[in-house]
Structure formats: C-alpha cells, structure tokens
Amino acid sequence: MTPGTAVWFARHESRLAWRDWLSMITAGRRERLRRVVIAILVFAIFMHFVAYWMVGRYADAAIDKPMLVTITASILLSWLLMISQAMESMTRAFYARSDLDLILASPVAAQRLFAVRIATVGVSVAAMAIPLAAPFIDILIVRGGLRWMGAYGLIVAMGAAAAALAVGFTVALFRIIGPKRTRLVAQVVAAVIGAAFVIGLQVAAILSYGTISRASVLQSGAVLTHAPDLASIVWWPARAAMGDWLALIGVLAVSFASLVAAIALVSPRFGEYATAAAGAVASSVSLSRRQSAFKKTSPRRALRRKEWMLLRRDPWLVSQTFMQMLYLIPPAVLLWRSFDDGNGAFNLVVPVLVMAAGQFAGGLAWLAISGEDAPDLVATAPVPANFILRAKVEAVLGVIAVVFAPMVAVLAMLSPWHALVASAGIVIATTAATAIQLWFRSQAKRSQFRRRQVSSRVATFTEAFSSIGWAATAAVASVSLVLAIAPALIALLVVAGAWIMSPRQAAA
C-alpha cells in the first residue's frame, strides 16, 4: 500500500478507531474481551425480544400517512441523535491535538487525511447506529420481508448526511464566532440537539393533551391534517426504510453528494482550521472580574467554594452536567399546567424529579470526588482525608439543593404530600449516587468527564439502577407508603451491591 494515499490513511484511521473502541468496551483490559462479547450477544438477543414486542405488529404495515408520520418522526429523532454524535466527533477532530502536529509537519498531502477523517465520522456514526437499530430492523425483515432491508441503507445515508451537516455547521461556527467559542457552542448545540426532539414532543403533548406521551402528538388529527401529501419528498426517508428502492437511491444519492461536497470544500482548509483551533486554545486569556480581598474561610469552606467556582467557570462541564436537567422541562411544564386544574399529574412529576436528582448528583459527585485536577495539593493539605471528602460531598449536595428546591417549593404549594415524597426521594437518590461515586472513586482529570463511565461500568450501572429504583420508590410512595417498601428494598439492594463490588471493599 502506497504511504500517503487516501487508502493508506483510511487503514491508519480504522486501526486507531478499532483499538480505541476495543479499549473503550474493555476499559483497557483485553482479558475482558470474551466476557464483553458474550454480554453484547446476550444483550442483542434480549433486544430482539424487546423489538418483537415493540414493532413486530408493524411489519406488514401499508404505506399510509399515519405510518409515514410515525416512521418519519422516528427517523428524525434518530438522525438528530446522529447529528449530535457527528458534531461531537467533528469538534474532536478539529480540537484534539493528538497526531495533528505530526501530520501537519509531515510532507504528505494532509487534505487526504482530513478527507478520510470527515468520511470516518460518517462511517462511525452509522456504525454506532446500526447495532442499536438492528434488532428492530431484523424483526421487521423476519416478519415483513426483505423490503425492510432498505432501513439499513437508510442508516448509512443518515450517517453520511449527519457528517456533512456536522462539518458544515462546525466550519460555519468557525467563521461566524471564531475558533475560541466554536468548541463550546458546537458541543452544547450537539447535546441540545440530542435531547431537543424528545423534549419538544413531550412538551407539545403536555400542552395539547395533558399527557407526556409522544405518540399522542404524532397521531393527532392536527398533525395528520397538516402533513404533506403521500407523494411528497418529505416521506422519502420513511419510504426508503419501508422498501421503496427508488426513494432509497434518492436518499443515498443526496446524502453522499452532500458528504462529498463537504469533504471537497472543507478538507483543503482543514489544516488551517485545526491550526486556528490550536491557537485559540493556547492564546485564551480569561480575566476574572473578582478583585475583592481574601475572605476568612475554613478549609472545608475553601474546598466547597473551589468546587462551585470550577463548575461555574467551565461552560462545557456545566453544559454536560446540566444537560440532564433538560429532561426536567417536560415535568416542569406538566407541573405548571397542573397549577390551575390540579389533575393529579404529581405522581408523574415526583419520580422524574427523583431520577433527575440521582443522575445529576452522580455526575457532580464524580467531578468533585474523582475529577480533582490538583489531587496532590489537596492530599498534602493539613486536613484529614475524610474531612476533604465531606467538604466535596457538601459541595454536591449544595448544587442539588439549589437546583431542585424551587421545583419542590412549587410542588409543595400544590401538594405538600407529593413535595414531601419528592424531597425525601431527592435526598436519598442523591446520597446513594454520591456514595457510589465515593466507593468507586479513582483519580482523573475533569476533562475526562465524558468518559467517566469507562473506568467503572459497575459504578455507572449501579448509579443508574439506583436512581431508577429510588424514582420507582418515590412514584409508588406517592400513592402508598406500604407498597413502596418493595421497590425501596430493591433500590437498597442495588446500593448494597455497589458497596460490595466497590474496589476498596473487594480489596478488604
């Protein structure tokens, strides 16, 4: 293979991507690979059963408007998530230095590599989507025939189009707001895009129908009336998925043409953008307006203040941690709607609040406990280690209190009982998530926040299941305290399991 060609670069990139992926799924331990593969297979089989239950009955569906609306909405939802993923990858391609200096300093035509990198984003986005969609598509193929194979082709097209859009958007941001702000804005937009569609539909459903279901909006008379005619180009992606080969060829052609155009336009100047991005990071000078005198403080207060200040000043971390708060918008709207008519929607609001608090606390606790950028400084301070941990836990609880207190206060005005249950649930879920992060703490940089789950999957899963468990407990407790004992016991078992499996306990 001739060095410096696009194919040579593609081989180099795919080798790096494969090793990175392997490292991610095995958390850097190759001996785990066999277990991971078995777990993936078991999960895939399980998902096929789930898919059978969810979409099996639609396999023979005719191409009519309600079906096209539903499938188009699902495609749009998936595509938004793919765009979000593509934007994340594209931002990394511009800003991560890794081998860029080596490539830009070498005599090869770097634009070939950049062309490959842009295309790789499209491939990787599609490659990530296919395993998730495969169980559903497989079931539709088995029950409805080979026409559903078109769905796989559609995913490839969606990946290409997502990559084209992402690179176009990132470059546009570079030109409009400059490289310094592009990184943050692109990442925030990526995250918001990923969540916006679901949330938007839920809010619309609540406002229109008083429920939190997406389907109620999609199948409503208003939507079906205003939807375009069956022959409209809008339905091409849905038609492509349902086996209309002409539509599939059209969608593929448009997507690949967009990607090729994006590559042709951007790759020659990619090096220039990457250099500008590096310059923006190196030259960033942020002035602090705070010039007040040193305040009297205790070590504990100093630690708490430091945690809050670091969180407040890192817009990327704020966007990542607060992203989960976006999912609070639908219940908040539901709460606001219920203010007038008191329609008993509180039972729905309570578990959502508890779930969000648990997840939010988990992220914050990781930042405060594991994501310490100056561990040696803190460890050499003349304060006991448990004192430092306590201060950090307090910092987490403080943020949770500030975020959730207003919503609980509103709930208290409407239903004191539900507010009491929500408060108890928030405190317990927060405590449990923080405790799990404490038991599984490991030293890391705050910038590794997005990959925190890689270091301990047990912590990630137990944290999620604990939050779900406490949310379920709160939901049942809203109705009956006695019935809530069972889910509470399950949640306690999850937390106890985390404690038993934690590294320190295992070592003991």
Place this chain on the structure above:
Amino acid sequence: MTVMKHVMPPTPLALEISGLVKRFDRPAVDGLDLTVRTGEFYALLGPNGAGKTTTLRMIAGLLRPDAGTISVAGIDALADPVAAKQIMAWISDEPMIYDKLTPREYLEFVAGLWGIAPALAEERARDLLAWLDLAPHAHERCEGFSKGMRQKVALAGALVHDPRVIILDEPLTGLDAGSARQVKSVLRERVNAGGTIIMTTHILEVAERMADRIGVIAHGKLIAEGTLDELRLQAGRTNGGASDGASLEDTFLALVAEQAQAA
C-alpha cells in the same frame, strides 16, 4: 551501603527517615535511612526508577510506607500526618493547579486549606506574585499559562503558607532558562531565610551549585551522601572513577556504576 560519615553539628533535624520501605511489584524503597538538617538544601539524586519520587511522596503524605518511620521537624508524620503537613509543602514536576482559577484565587484557596489568616495570606500572595513576575497575570485564569508560569503559580502556592520544609520533585523540568533561574533564586532565598529544601533533580548542575548536601539513591537505598567534595572522595576511593575536581556528573556516574557492579 557506604555512606559518608559527617561530623554534624547538633542542629535540629528537619527530616529524619529510618528503615523506610515501599514495595509495588518490586521494592521501590528498600530500608532507606536519611536525615536532613534544618536550613539545609538537600538534593536527592539517582537514576530513573531509583525510588526518589516514591520517597518524596511518602514524606509528603501522598503514599503510605510499608515499613519505617518519618519524622518532620520532630513530628511523627505517620502518626500525626495533619501536623506534619501543616509545616510542609510539596511541588511535583507536573504543576497541579486549577485551569479555571486565577493565580490570586489559587493562592486564596491554598491559604484557606492551610488555615492562614486572610490579611496575612493576601499580603504574602501579593509579594509572591510580584516576586515571581506573576503580578501582571494575577487575574488571568491559568488555562492559558505556559509550563513555566504554571510551575511558578504552584511554587507561589507552596510558599503562601510559609512552610518550614519544602519538598520538590524535579521542579525545573521543562522550564526555560529565565523561569528556572527565578525558581532557583526563590529556593535559595528560602534556605537563606532558614527554610529547608529537599529536592530531586536530573539536572546535576543545579544540585552541584545549589545543594548543601547531596544524597545518591539507587535501588531504593542511599548509596552515598555528603557534600560534593565528600562524594568525589568516596567515588575516587571506591573505584577510582572520580578524583579531585571531577564534576558531579562524573562522580554520580561513578557511584551508580559502583552500585550496579555490586548488585
């Protein structure tokens, strides 16, 4: 082990280590005995993997030894680590500061951790920032700082609580000539003011010019200790590898070679 014997004046000891042991996969520190006098600049030298950093991290309270004792200015650092940490400062080769804080805020945070009165801390912070040429950047966040500036911020943080013992692990790595000279000058001033410095370095010229005494460590053991002249004498006597006027580099290599042969 052949360690030069000194006729030491009965000065109080800033650091006294006895029988220190730390094992990872293999012994990193293997029964180390070491004493550093108050007001002394002590350089700890050794090849890569000799156990220098592990030793310093145990002194700073960042690692728990498997065996042995550590006494800092008469305080048992293993029995009462908080009291020992109160009078110590630790700086590593990789300055650990917070990108999102300004140097001034960083110093305020460190002063808070060490419980220094705000007025005193502010005065020291002002002096330190001026002394280290950081005053013009006092209100800039550290994220855009060069390695040298970051190391100077870390050094200011180590000095803001006025420690009696400063432990430095390769503090000059990656610094330009100007920054290195500034750091060396600050450390020398500190010793002149009665402070104690314990430092590892691979830059032998720094140890040669700055250290009052030098310890050479290999395979987790102290193989030689003394002034440069004493080390030359020892190296010349044992294998003829160094003689009067030999540089520290020659002396150090001769001592390490002798240890390797003995092993």
